[in-house]
Every structure is written in C-alpha cells, then in structure tokens.
Amino acid sequence: MSATPEHETAIHVFRKVDFKITTEDVLRAMKIRKVAPSLERTTATLVERAMEVARPKALCRVCYVEDRTEDSVTIEDQEFTSRVLRQNLDGIQRVFPFVATCGIELEQLTVDRTDLMTAYCLDTIMMLAVQAARRHVQHFLQDTYSVGQLSRMAPGSLQDWPLQEQGLLFDLLGDVQQQIGVQLTERFLMIPIKSVSGIFFPTEIRFESCQLCSRPNCPGRRAPYDAALSARYGV
Template identity: 45%
Template sequence: MERILQIPFSLNLEEAKSKLRAVDWQQIQNLLEVANPLIYAQAVYEVSYIYEKLEDAVIIDGVCFNSQVLRKNLENVGRVFPYVVTIGAGLEQRVGECKDLLEQYYLDQIGNIALTKARKHLEEHLCATFAIDRLSYMSPGSLQDWPIEEQKPLFSVLKGAEELIGVRLNENLIMIPRKSVSGIFFPTDVTFLSCQLCQREKCEGRKAPYNEALARQYKLQG
C-alpha cells in the first residue's frame, strides 16, 4: 500500500543563494515570499520488494523494469522504495501568469530548488523510518539505459499517485504537475548519481561529472 508524506516546507534566501545567480537579492527575497505559499510539497512512496533479477532487468512487486544499470545497482538489494514527489501546481500556474521574463525564470528556478529539497526530505524520512544509512536513486529518463517509457511501469507500482497527491502522466509520459519527480530509492554503500553515467555536456541539473571508468563498470562503454 502506498504511503503518503506531507512535507513541511519553506525556502529561505540562503538556500536560494546557494543555487541561483542573481544581482538583486532583494528581488529574490520578494519572489520567495510569493513562491513559498504556493508550494505544496507531498510525496507518495511504496515499500517494494524485488521478486526476480534478470540479466538486464528486475521484477519489482511483479512489475518488470528494464535497465542494466538499475539491475546492477540492485545486485545486493531486496527492498526498494518507488516514489513520486511534487510541489503541486500553484507555483507553476504563477510562473505561467508572470509577464516579466526574468521573474518567470527566477520563480521557475525556485521551483526546481524546492523540488530538490522535497526529494531530500523524503530521502531523510526513509532513512530514519527504515533504519537505512544511505540511499541513492534512479529516475526514468535520466539515462538512455532507463528511458522515460519506464514511467509506465513505475506508475503501475504507484497506482495511487494521482488520487493521493495529484500527479499523473500525460500522453508523452511527462508528469503533471511538471514540478514533480519520480524514481526508485535503494540502499547503497556508495552514493550513486545517474549523472556519472551521462555524457550530455550542457545540463543545468548536473550533480556530478561524467565518469568513464564507472561507465565501463556498468558496461556502457566498450
């Protein structure tokens, strides 16, 4: 059964400064005061178990996920946590109504910061609740090895995502509201980041440099 988590939330100027490049910080403070009441952070997750491990796929709760990277990451794992996190549609609607392009950009970036913070809150909740030292995650669409089409099986495990927190997939498998993220958390001894296996050069969301040696370990390089 899916578990819902209401995430208490507020962004401050120091958090924004660590992520944003801005000249007028008073403007950012004013926009934070606009954004914070519009952010409604929630998560839904499942405590799931691996039924079977195939060569390049895993069966989780009876659902097949095709990815050799995910399969390798779950080699010594029996329990995982599929999840969806969202900050709701309020800030997204405000961005759409905004006529000032710079304000629009800043509000959108504030939404990205908020979403990252909300996912981190879920990670900390899972670690505390299930006595786990460290978690990593993978998300459909973050790697060619695990394309966005894998959103379908993920949402089939999290059947209540739309009813519980209002997140659904559109015809292009994009989550609505757009300020939402999904994936699978799994216990790990060494932190894994999909960015380490991604060769895309220009990416604002990059969290780690490409690691060619690691890519070879995952058999993504010859």
C-alpha cells in the same frame, strides 16, 4: 510463505512537507553573479507570495525485487528494463519507489511569465520545493526503515532506462494524481513539471546517474562523468 507486514505495503503520502526559503536561498540557487536591486526586489516579492501557497508533496512505498535477468529487474510484477538498475540492485531485495513534486499550487501561481527573470525566479523556487519534497522522502525512509545511504535512479535519466517505464513506476504507487496531484502525460512526462520520480535503493557507495552520462554543460549535473565506471556497467 510469511505475509509482508502491513506497514511495508502501505503507500506513505506526505502532503505537508516542511518548506521554508529566504530571498538569499533563491538568489544563491539562481547562480547570478551580480544581483541588481530590481532582481532582489522581484525575488523577495515572489518568495513571499510562494511561501503563502507552496505545498510540496511526495509519496513512497516499500517494494521487493521478485526476479532478475541480465538486463531487467522485476519489482512486484513490473519488469523494468535497465542494465544499470539491474546491476545497482544486485543482492538487494527491498527498494523504495517514490514521486516528489513542488505541488500544483506553486505551478499555478499567477505571475508575469513573459518576464524572463520572474519566470526564472519562480522556476528556481519550484526547484527548491521539489528538492525539499525529495529530501523529505529520503530522510523518512532512512529513519523508518533503518537504511544507511540511499541512492536513486529514474526512468529516462539514462538511455539505458527508457522514459516509458515511468508508467510502470507509477503503477507501483497507486493513484499518484489523486494523492499528490502529479499527472503522467501520454509522453510519460510529469505535471507539475518540477516533479521527480524514481527508485531509492540502499548503497554502500553513492551512485548518481550523472556518473554515466557524458552530456556536456548540464546545469543539473550532480557528479562528474566517469568513463571507466560507464564501461564497467557496459553502457
């Protein structure tokens, strides 16, 4: 059996993700129709402070699918139970588990969190930071491993894949807390709260978990619900 090349077993850690945003970026992401001058001032001040401390981070690695059943897939000794993941990885050997975070520095920024607009504004900046970190991983993987389109799934994003399997995912990625400061709680939630995890996999047709999720009025929806597709996946 041939050995896996060393660069394919390494965990890639990114502690200096490029992150630059403007007041306009944040106001746009907040989706407020009429922006009062006071909100614009609050946002500008927060953006300036956030830019001084923000350190979005991420890590990822290459893994290989070792086994499959009808509703599970084993990746380097970790058996993930998800009918949808199993079908998405049909014919795929190489996958890319990852965690990305806005970083503890932003989460610990001292602001008046009792002021709803200030809290919402900071929350939005943190969301933009974690998105930058996740995009950084995606572009790194596409450039480094010459993969085309990537889709991703995360434990807990659908009922089909239990949140508890976040623990298995973290086990694939070494000491995530020590590397990028993301802690997994006993209830399998991540701290900082604006962190994302999952498995990137190559796809010809873009897949979003939202296509299989009928939750109404979800502010995070990335694709419309597709009942026919859900039926095809059997969920």
